[in-house]
Amino acid sequence: MTDLSIDLGFIKLKNPVIASSGTFGYGLEFDPFIDLNKLGGIVTKGLYFSPRPGNPPPRLVESSSGLINAVGLQGVGVKKFSEEILPQLRQYSTAIIVNVCGERDEEYASVVEFLDKEEGISAYELNISCPNVEKDGVCPALDPETTFSVVSLVKKNSSRPLITKLSPNVTDIAEIALSAQEAGTDALSLVNTFLALAVDSEARKPVLPNVFGGLSGPAIKPLALRMVYQVVSRVKIPVIGMGGIISAKDVLEYLITGARAVEVGTANLIDPEATVKIIDGLTEYCQKNGIDKIESIIGTLKKS
Amino acid sequence: MTDLSIDLGFIKLKNPVIASSGTFGYGLEFDPFIDLNKLGGIVTKGLYFSPRPGNPPPRLVESSSGLINAVGLQGVGVKKFSEEILPQLRQYSTAIIVNVCGERDEEYASVVEFLDKEEGISAYELNISCPNVEKDGVCPALDPETTFSVVSLVKKNSSRPLITKLSPNVTDIAEIALSAQEAGTDALSLVNTFLALAVDSEARKPVLPNVFGGLSGPAIKPLALRMVYQVVSRVKIPVIGMGGIISAKDVLEYLITGARAVEVGTANLIDPEATVKIIDGLTEYCQKNGIDKIESIIGTLKKS
Amino acid sequence: MIKDSQARIIDKKSWNNYFLFSLESPRISSQAHAGQFIMVRISQHPYPLLRRPFSIHSKHEKNIEIFFQVSGLGTDLLSQKKVGDSLDILGPLGKGFHGGENLNRKEVIAVGGGRGIAPLYFLAKELRSHGASVKIFYGGKSLKDIPLKEKFESEGFELYCSTDDGSFGFKGFISEYLKAELEKFTPSRIFSCGPEEMMRKIAQLAKKKKIPAEFSLESIMGCGFGVCWGCVKRIKKNGEEGWVKICEEGPVFSSEEIIWTEEEK
C-alpha cells in the first residue's frame, strides 16, 4: 500500500494534491464528476468580507498553453459563505482551506476573525498576490514590508494555520517568502498568476477591460518551478507549489524540487477529473518505483 | 506602396522586424534561407571581449509552447568577430546591431571600445539581462543601480547608439528602464528570457547542468507584452519589444502597445524564414487596412 | 453533468466552413434539453488549452449533434476530426430554453443568425412536440451561410430566410425581416440565438410588441460548469443586477433579465 499522505506540520493531507483557489469554485461544483473525499485538500474561491462584483467581461483570454484571467475575485462574502457553502463542504473528508482576500490589511483580518467562529476549516490561504484586482497589478506580495504587515496582522487574528500565497511578479521571491515567514505564516503557497497583457490587434485595445490579467497554465510551469526552487532553500516552513500542473509527472517535479504539496489550478477547468487522475498517477508511479511513502521523494533534487 | 520603415531617432530601419540575439547566429547562417537585406536589422549573438566556452550540454529543453536555454553565451570574442564575421555582415544592407556582454562593467566597456574602431555597426545592444551565465540568474538588469552603472560607463566609451536590453525577472521593469534612460541609453529592448527551471523527475535532477535556463517563445508573449506596456508609458526613448513573436499579428500587438520595433527570437529556430514571412505579413496587413505608414499604428492602443 | 471522454463521431457533414457532427453519447443524449450545450476538448495537449462550448443541435436516441462554424483555431482543429474519432465532451451543461410548455396551437418564432441557428433546431422540435406551431427565421451573410435551410424545410418548419447580400430570401438583416413580418402577426413567444447585435434588436422589437422572448448568449468560457467565473454577463434577476455565470444560469435568459451592453466598436 502506497502512502501518499503528507504532513505539513500543522495539518496532515491524504495526499499532496490540493485543488487551487478560483479554479475549483467552492468545491461542490465538482461533485458530479469526482469523489471530493479523494483530494488532499480544496482551496475555495477567494473570499472578501463582503460580496464582490468582480470585473466586467470578457474576463478570460487564451494564450499559447496558457490562460489569462481577470475575474477580479467575484464572490459571495463571508456571511453567505458560512451559511450556505461551508455547511455543505464540511461533509467531505478533505482539508478545506479558505482563500482569504482583502482590500486592506484590516479586511483580511476581519475575514479570518469571522471565519474563526466557524467549524470545518483546516487552514487559511492568504491571497496577497492577486494581480487582477487593482488595475496595475499591485498587491501586497510585491513588497516584503507590505507582506510582513498583512501576514502578521492576520496571524494575530487567526486561531488557524496560515498559508501565505506569494506572487511571482517580483525580482526576488525568496525575500518575500522570508518576510512572510518572519511575520509568522505557517506555510507558503506559490505561485499566483503572472501579470499579463493580451492585445486585440483588430480593435487596438486590451482584450480584457481590466487591461491586465493573470497568466496560468502549462506556459508558466518552468517559471513557477524555478521560484519553488529558490524559496525552499531559504525558508524553514513548508512550501506548497503550483503553476501549470496537469499531470502526475508535473507534481513529481514540484515535490522533488522541494514542495511538500501542490495545488492544481487551470487543469480543473479543462478536465474536472484532473485532480483525481493526478492522484491515481502518483499512486501508480510510487508502485512502479517501489516508493512506500511519497514524502520520501520531497526535496530529493540532486545538485546537477 | 506601404512604408514599413521605422525611425528610431538614432537609426532608421527598413521595417520594424529585427532578428534577436542568440537565435540568429551571426546572421550569415540564414543566407541560404532568406534575403538578409529584407530585414529591419540583425542583432548578432552575444559577444564578450574574449572567446567564451559556454555551458555544458544539454543546453536546451522544451516546455509547453516554450524553450528553455542555457547556452551561456558561447562565442568567438571581439577579435575573431571583427576579423572574420563583421566583414561578411557589412555586405548586407540591414542594420547590424552587436549584442554586447561582459562579466563586469569594464568588460562591456572594452567590447564597445574595441568595436568602435570597426565599421558597419549600426548600434550596440547591451545585454545586461542574460539569466544563464551566473548560476543563480543574477545579472545587472535586476537592479536600477547596477543598471545605471554599466549603462553610463558603456555610453561614455561608445560613439554609437546604445540599446539596453532589459530583464523580465524584476518586480518593476519600468524602474530599471528609467534608470537606463537616465544613464544615457538611446533605446531599450525588452525582454530577455525568463529565469526558468526544468526538472527531470526520473533522474531527480535539473535537466540543464546549469540548473536554471531562460524561457522564451510563445509561452512568454503575454508577460513580455505587459512589460512593454508598463515601460512605454514611463520612458521617453524608443522601446524595442520582444518575446514570443511568431507572426505578423504578434508584431502588430507589440507596435500597437507602443514598441517602435520588435525582435524575433525563438521563431527563427523553428522556421528560418520566420522574419521574412512576418515582414510580408505586415505589408499585407497594411495594404488590407489602408495603412500607408506602419509607424502610424505605434502606440495606438485604446484605453479599454 | 456527465463527462464522456469517448463520444465517437458517427457522422460528419459539412458546407464550406460549417460542420455538423453526430456524436454517440447515450448518457448525455438522454439528459439533454434544447438550449443546453456541451464543452468539447479540442486537443489532448495544452494547445489549444481550453474546451470550446457548442450548443446541442439535436438529439436522436443515443446521439447528439453539434453544428458549428470554423471561427478560429479550436473550431478549425475540430473540423478536421474524422468519423470514428472520439471526442472528450462534458454535458449537458446550462439550463437551456424555458418556455417549452403549454404551447398548444400557439405560434412561436425562433430566430437564428449564422452559427446561432445551432440550438434552434433542437428547440423547434421540442416546441412542436409541445404542440406549438414554429416559424423559423434564419439569417446569414450570404446563401452559403444558411446551410441548414433544407434541414429545417424537410422537417416541415415554416422557414423565413434572409441574407445580407440578398443572395437568398429577404435582403437585409434577419431582424429587419422579422420586424416586417411582425406587422402581419404576433407570435406568443420569440426565441433567438445569434450575434449579440442581432439579439439586441430582436429584444427591442419583442419589448415594443410585448412578446416574451428568450435569448441564448455567448461568452468566452473557461470551464462551462460554473467554477471559473469567466463567462459572466450583466443579468438582472429578482430585481438584482450583477455579473451572472451564463454557463450555469444560462446560456438562455429572457429579455427582461439581460442588460444589453452597447455596441463597443
Add this chain to the structure above:
Amino acid sequence: MIKDSQARIIDKKSWNNYFLFSLESPRISSQAHAGQFIMVRISQHPYPLLRRPFSIHSKHEKNIEIFFQVSGLGTDLLSQKKVGDSLDILGPLGKGFHGGENLNRKEVIAVGGGRGIAPLYFLAKELRSHGASVKIFYGGKSLKDIPLKEKFESEGFELYCSTDDGSFGFKGFISEYLKAELEKFTPSRIFSCGPEEMMRKIAQLAKKKKIPAEFSLESIMGCGFGVCWGCVKRIKKNGEEGWVKICEEGPVFSSEEIIWTEEEK
C-alpha cells in the same frame, strides 16, 4: 540547406513503434549524403515547439526516407501522419560520414543500436558503391527492436544481429558481439550510431584495435542549422577541445575527436 515545406509522405511502413516514412523532396534528395539529417516540423502550432532531427535513412531519386522510433510527444505525433500529408522539413543538414572513398575491396563495419540504425542503411549503400564490403551489426533490446533486419538482408548485406534478451541472434549487447567478432577479423573502418553508451564501448574497441572509427552523435537540437548553439558536444579538433555544434560540424565525428562523457546515471 533547403527548406521544403511541402515534402509529401508517399509511403509509410511501421513495426510496433518504429516507422519508416518516404518523403518526396527532390531538392533535398539530390544533395543528401549518408549521415546527414533533416529537421522535421511536427506541428504548425507552437506545441511541440521545436523541429525534431532525423537521419536520412536512404534516398531514391526524388525521395528520401526517414526511419524513427516513437520516443516522446514529437515522434508520437509524427507517427500519426498519413500518406498524402505534407511535412515541413529542412535539409540536408550536417556533414555526414566522411570515410566514403578509396574503400575498394576493403571490409568495413557499420554498427547500429535501436533507432541508431537509421543512417547506416544509406551509409552501407554508399560504402558499397565505393567498392567496400559492408558488414552490418544491428542490435536491439528484443527481436521487435530490429525491424530493419529483412531490409538489410534483402539488399544482400552481411548481417550480425544481437538482442539483449536473446530473442534473436547473439544474446547481449551489440558491442559485445562486435568484440567477439573482432577477434576473428579486422575491418578497415567502423561506423556507428546508437546509444552513447554503446558508441563509447565501440570507440574503446576500435581504439584498442587501432581501427579508424566514426560515430554519429545525438543531441537536443534547437535549430539544426548552427544558429542556437544548443546542440554542442565536447569535441577536440586541431588539438583544441571545446563545445562544438554537432548540427554543423557533425553529427558524425571520428573517435579521436569525441571526448566521451562518463555515464551520469
